[in-house]
Amino acid sequence: MKFNMTIAGLSLFFVALNVGCAEQILPMKLVYSANNCVIEQKAITKIRDKQALVELFRSRSRLFPFDENSTPSVDFSEQQLILVAAGRKPTNGYRIEWLDTEARVKNGKLFLPVRIITPPEKTTQAQVFSSPCQIISIPKRRFDTIVMGGLSGK
DSSP states (O other), X not given: OHHHHHHHHXXXXXXXXXXXXXXXXXXXXXXEEESBOOOOSXXXXXXXXXXXXXXXXXXXXXXSSOOGGGSOOOOTTTEEEEEEEXXXXXXXXXXXXXXXXXXXXETTEEEEOEEEEOOOTTOOOOOOXXXXXXXXXXXXXXXXXXXXXXXXXX
């Protein structure tokens, strides 16, 4: 009897471990996009709450077109925001492109299917600085690392 309980306990442990490692698919929603966010460095980061979102817009108030009362409406108990910034670029030909409309979480990593597109070689681009950025909403899940780009096995 004791042997059977040990096997049952180990089986439940491995089932729980497998469920914890299972891939979760998360729909992505675009909350904000601009070609000049005045974010100097390439960045990908969580926006944890409304105050952090307000601070982001406040710090770039001359370019972001809204104030504290008109920031995007987000239920931070259900959703989380991810800022993707391309950093300062020498022309306006750079942009952020989605490879899919769903992100994935697996083994503590958020795989965000976006990439930074550079303008094609030998094309004419306006010679003005740009800094493309997007704010993306996904359902709230736990992860430690954000991986940007193509997803393996897709």
